[in-house]
Amino acid sequence: MQYDALKTFITLVEVNNFTKTSEILHISQPSVSLHIKNLEQELQTTLFIRSPKSVQITPTGDILYNRAKQIMAITEQAKEEILAYHHEIQGTLIIGASFTIGEYILPPIIASLQQQFPQLELQIIIGNTKEIIQYTKLLQVDIGLIEGQAHDHELIIKPFMQDELFIVSASNHPLTKESTITVEDLQQQNWVAREEGSGTRYYLDHLFRANGLQVRSLLTVSSNQGVKESVIQGLGLSLLSASVIEREIKSGDIKILHLEEQHFMRTFSYLYSPTMKNKRNADTLIEAILKKA
DSSP states (O other), X not given: OOHHHHHHHHHHHHHOOHHHHHHHHTSOHHHHHHHHHHHHHHHXXXXXXXXXXXXXXXXXXXXXXXXXXXXXXXXXXXXXXXXXXXXXXXEEEEEEEEHXXXXXXXXXXXXXXXXXXXXXXXXXXXXXHHHHHHXXXXXXXXXXXXXXXXXXXXSEEEEEEEEEEEEEEETTOGGGGSSSBOXXXXXXXXXXXXXXXXXXXXXXXXXXXXXXXXXXXXXXXXXXXXXXXXXXXXXXXXXXXXXXXXXXXXXXXEEEEXXXXXXXXXXEEEEEOGGGTTOHHHHHHHHHHHHHO
């Protein structure tokens, strides 16, 4: 049964006049008659006995009236609950994050969100940039946070934060004795890198190409923590985000090698499918990461 037809039926019962019903509902009198006719056909019963001077409800019409009032009340309650849902932060938000963001940028943001919105259930999927882009396109996550380059016409992609990368080494590496190093100093060095598809790996490869660096050996590790531990053990140099190495720099386990006249900046971005646009939970995360930035 259609909502509008039931609304017309209830109004007609209560005012007992087709003309008044049309005026109250701001519809034509033929529309009122059509609504009643459709209900009678659907229910295979006569709801009103019509005469030139009056409209009298039938026993089956009286049954429908009581149920229709209940249906309308439940419908209005559902509307209110749905409206509240869209304005309250609750339900589930699935976040896809590349490693640097997921392991170092996102945790304090998540902690804050959980304090503010205890009814919001958060799920975090961590992968490299290439994987997060794919998860977002397939709607396996509501929103993605990436550190690498992304150009995809199927997704909405917006920057939210600048990040600086540094060349790092073990604290006892010979190059740490220099206040600044040159490109020549980086020739034929051992390196530790993230895997292909990682945003951090993209920038390391760019460093190699742009400066024509010859690499003695390249160890690939698929996590930031693994890369750091490898660097600390003297297995090679690496290029890592400032947020990733903050603790190790303070403890003295890792040293930054300042390459003269070169800085490595990149942009963190959030991305989502157009079908997720204006999802309240995702908007809440976006607001939180923009404040963090």
